[in-house]
Amino acid sequence: MGSMHGEEREKPDLNLEATELRLGLPGGGGGGGSEVVKKRGFSETVDLKLNLLSGKEGGHGHDHGDQNKVKEKNSNARLPSCNNDPAKTQVVGWPPVRSFRKNMLAGQKGTSSGAGEEMVEKTTSFNAAFVKVSMDGAPYLRKVDLKMYSTYRDLSNALANLFSSFTIGNCGSQGMKDFMNESKLMDILSGFDYVSTYEDKDGDWMLVGDVPWDDVCGFMQALAHYERKRGYRTGLHLEPWKNARIDAEAETTTACSFDLH
Amino acid sequence: MSEDRNEMPEPEVDTRRREIPSILTSEFQSPSPDQVLENVLENVLLFLTSRRDRNAVSLVCKSWYRAEALTRSELFIGNCYAVSPLRAIQRFRRVRSLVLKGKPRFADFNLMPPNWGAYFTPWVTAMATAYPWLEKVYLKRMFVSDGDLELLAQSFPAFKELVLVCCEGFGTNGLAVIASKCRQLRVLDLIEDEVSDDEVDWISCFPENGTNLESLIFDCIEWPINFEALERLVARSPSLRKLRLNRHVSIEQLYRLMIRAPQLTHLGSGSFSSSDIVAQGDQEPDYVSAFAACKSLVCLSGFREIVPDYLPAIYPIFWVLDSVCDEGLQAVAATCKDLRELRVFPIDAREDSEGPVSEVGLQAISEGCRKLESILYFCQRMTNAAVIAMSKNCPDLVVFRLCIMGRHQPDHVTGEPMDEGFGAIVMNCKKLTRLAISGLLTDKAFSYIGKYGKLVRTLSVAFAGDSDTGLKYVLEGCLKLQKLEIRDSPFGDVALRSGLHHYYNMRFLWMSSCRLSRQGCEEIARAMPRLMVEVIRNENEQAKDSFEILYLYRSLEGPRNDAPEFVTIL
Numbered sequence A: 001m002g003s004m005h006g007e008e009r010e011k012p013d014l015n016l017e018a019t020e021l022r023l024g025l026p027g028g029g030g031g032g033g034s035e036v037v038k039k040r041g042f043s044e045t046v047d048l049k050l051n052l053l054s055g056k057e058g059g060h061g062h063d064h065g066d067q068n069k070v071k072e073k074n075s076n077a078r079l080p081s082c083n084n085d086p087a088k089t090q091v092v093g094w095p096p097v098r099s100f101r102k103n104m105l106a107g108q109k110g111t112s113s114g115a116g117e118e119m120v121e122k123t124t125s126f127n128a129a130f131v132k133v134s135m136d137g138a139p140y141l142r143k144v145d146l147k148m149y150s151t152y153r154d155l156s157n158a159l160a161n162l163f164s165s166f167t168i169g170n171c172g173s174q175g176m177k178d179f180m181n182e183s184k185l186m187d188i189l190s191g192f193d194y195v196s197t198y199e200d201k202d203g204d205w206m207l208v209g210d211v212p213w214d215d216v217c218g219f220m221q222a223l224a225h226y227e228r229k230r231g232y233r234t235g236l237h238l239e240p241w242k243n244a245r246i247d248a249e250a251e252t253t254t255a256c257s258f259d260l261h
Numbered sequence B: 001m002s003e004d005r006n007e008m009p010e011p012e013v014d015t016r017r018r019e020i021p022s023i024l025t026s027e028f029q030s031p032s033p034d035q036v037l038e039n040v041l042e043n044v045l046l047f048l049t050s051r052r053d054r055n056a057v058s059l060v061c062k063s064w065y066r067a068e069a070l071t072r073s074e075l076f077i078g079n080c081y082a083v084s085p086l087r088a089i090q091r092f093r094r095v096r097s098l099v100l101k102g103k104p105r106f107a108d109f110n111l112m113p114p115n116w117g118a119y120f121t122p123w124v125t126a127m128a129t130a131y132p133w134l135e136k137v138y139l140k141r142m143f144v145s146d147g148d149l150e151l152l153a154q155s156f157p158a159f160k161e162l163v164l165v166c167c168e169g170f171g172t173n174g175l176a177v178i179a180s181k182c183r184q185l186r187v188l189d190l191i192e193d194e195v196s197d198d199e200v201d202w203i204s205c206f207p208e209n210g211t212n213l214e215s216l217i218f219d220c221i222e223w224p225i226n227f228e229a230l231e232r233l234v235a236r237s238p239s240l241r242k243l244r245l246n247r248h249v250s251i252e253q254l255y256r257l258m259i260r261a262p263q264l265t266h267l268g269s270g271s272f273s274s275s276d277i278v279a280q281g282d283q284e285p286d287y288v289s290a291f292a293a294c295k296s297l298v299c300l301s302g303f304r305e306i307v308p309d310y311l312p313a314i315y316p317i318f319w320v321l322d323s324v325c326d327e328g329l330q331a332v333a334a335t336c337k338d339l340r341e342l343r344v345f346p347i348d349a350r351e352d353s354e355g356p357v358s359e360v361g362l363q364a365i366s367e368g369c370r371k372l373e374s375i376l377y378f379c380q381r382m383t384n385a386a387v388i389a390m391s392k393n394c395p396d397l398v399v400f401r402l403c404i405m406g407r408h409q410p411d412h413v414t415g416e417p418m419d420e421g422f423g424a425i426v427m428n429c430k431k432l433t434r435l436a437i438s439g440l441l442t443d444k445a446f447s448y449i450g451k452y453g454k455l456v457r458t459l460s461v462a463f464a465g466d467s468d469t470g471l472k473y474v475l476e477g478c479l480k481l482q483k484l485e486i487r488d489s490p491f492g493d494v495a496l497r498s499g500l501h502h503y504y505n506m507r508f509l510w511m512s513s514c515r516l517s518r519q520g521c522e523e524i525a526r527a528m529p530r531l532m533v534e535v536i537r538n539e540n541e542q543a544k545d546s547f548e549i550l551y552l553y554r555s556l557e558g559p560r561n562d563a564p565e566f567v568t569i570l
Helices: A033-038 A062-066 A099-106 A152-168 A173-179 A183-189 A213-230 B033-045 B051-057 B062-071 B085-091 B105-109 B121-130 B146-155 B172-181 B227-235 B251-260 B287-293 B308-314 B326-335 B359-368 B384-393 B419-428 B443-452 B468-477 B493-497 B518-527
Strands: A048-051 A067-070 A122-124 A129-133 A142-145 A195-199 A205-207 A252-257 B074-077 B097-101 B136-140 B161-165 B187-191 B215-217 B242-245 B266-269 B299-301 B341-344 B374-379 B399-404 B434-436 B458-462 B483-487 B508-512 B531-536 B549-554 B567-569
Touching (some): A142 A152, A142 A205, B033 B062, B085 B121, B105 B508, B121 B146, B146 B172, B251 B266, B359 B374, B359 B384, B468 B483, B468 B493, B493 B518
Parallel strands (some): B074 B097, B161 B187, B187 B215, B215 B242, B266 B299, B341 B374, B374 B399, B399 B434, B434 B458, B483 B508
Antiparallel strands (some): A048 A067, A122 A129, A129 A142, A195 A205, B508 B549, B531 B549, B531 B567
């Protein structure tokens, strides 16, 4: 977890020059969401570095904690090669492996993320463009709908809010409000120091509630419809929704488990 | 697929004979000597299949030009913008087979903005009326729409083979039309295409009472297919020899298919891992016997998600491998003495990852596989010694492509540039026609290439060289150079100018993120009217004058009219 300074929470000082955003939002300008879902498009792995400077300096390793590295696949944007970043920067089109082959190899189990590696994976949902965001040291990951943000600054602010509690210590109920999308969960959890999480197919623990409930239901309905319409088994399948239990003694709760091939 | 390996199958010879007036009729008229000569010539030229020979024949005189044009049945167009469909169909009247290539290769790696061009539509439209007996279409890096596929299926009743490599723009709708309307179809090969999902069960669209299918390749399709329909299709396709499945076919399903088609020679294995749908306690199918029963297998590929338990079933039959460690390569070197082509891809295609493959593997392969002709090798680190060893041990190398993934990486043992290694390759491999270089390279490497690489036709350069001199060496020295693709290297206008004498002999030159200026490119365009000089902007670039990519190619047609806004033709 982040440090427990108990400091007054300040709005992070977003030095935009330090915000090295080099990513175009998926779907381009006018492309409909459905287009993005169907076609692979030009998939690319890019480093997106957001240098979020938290309130106080004197950072002892805060730099590492605060750096959110977001890599997005399946972006339609073309990117200039970056010259000012050594080592960790991924250059467009290098190494010269076709995206088809990259996707093929990345589909293998156990190769998608290493320890301390931060990765973003795009979930195709209906009209949203969800990406998974992680931060080093945070106990769980978040999902963010990129379509909700129209500028990089908005996205940057949103990400700062999402992870702010880990850097400033105790989350008061005010902090919790920032996390929860669904007010029902808030009612249940207000006053508790627990949150609901689930484990996704990559083995990452995700906070429950980021993907709107309607979307989740809609996705499952679409899947059932897809299989019915085709009249055959596609090879996708879901495991049953496990019972949600709030275990007062445990810190986190397994709410559900998806396993989509 | 690669011109350098000459993998193109021989086209069918047109055996129709021309009618000659019968000597026995009363209206005997002796044909003129010229006509006899042309008749004879045509019948002789029928047997000439190499396009290079045919090009030479057509230059002899007008009569030979005409005869050759009438008898050419396979039309190869290496750059779809070098010539227009109209010009092609006016000259060649009896084409049965078309090979057409569009975008330059670096477009595959996201270096080119989308919608650059290379549309199949004008070609299929022109051919629909001009070549009613068209049997075969092979497209590489073209934009093909569902409408194009529909027109193709409707217009050519004798259509037999469709091969699409690195294409995009179509979906399962288009495939369904091909499957259902091309009743003579023998080959449907979809190789590394981007296929969109229109939710159509195209596998079920093939003719019900039996097919002539010999080859069905669809491993690039990202969407599930109707497996029961596929099983039925395989059962009613007695000629099927090549089958490459996509990753949605599990090993249990693969087993069922192999049982039905023991005559397979090429198999792409799908996911080669178990679908979780198999209930616990089910009898595991006998994979070893299934593979053993396929006695004709010469080529295996795929293995997306290998579960190691299943591997022992396939040891005896390797030709092309995907991503193994040095130990694996040592095993290959020890057992595959006849190996001709090897491709080693990275499991983790990033610069800074820990790679399992290095100079150890390359050295082992060079010692074990002496007959090697073509190699593509991705690695994290390499030494000159290993590359030199390969140059000496494998003299038959025609294609040498080494990708050291770390940019500017020197020999990791000596710290020196990789100049000597690549120099040895061009010096010792006398048949080399295709070369891709990487790692830390100075102008010296290019001087070797220019001096010894006299047969090199295709050269790929990335993050290499010190100055204009490097490129000059290559442009002045490599007399057979046809395709030159360069990225992120310090070559500028002076170097560009040094190739003026050669650009009309080349198919294309690509330079991206180098040190060119607009004036330099304009100068070239002015000097060479039949050269199309395209400067391509990054979509985000505001300044009209700056550009990322120079792409130049010869053309008979003048600037193309389908160029998008971010392309300027000087």
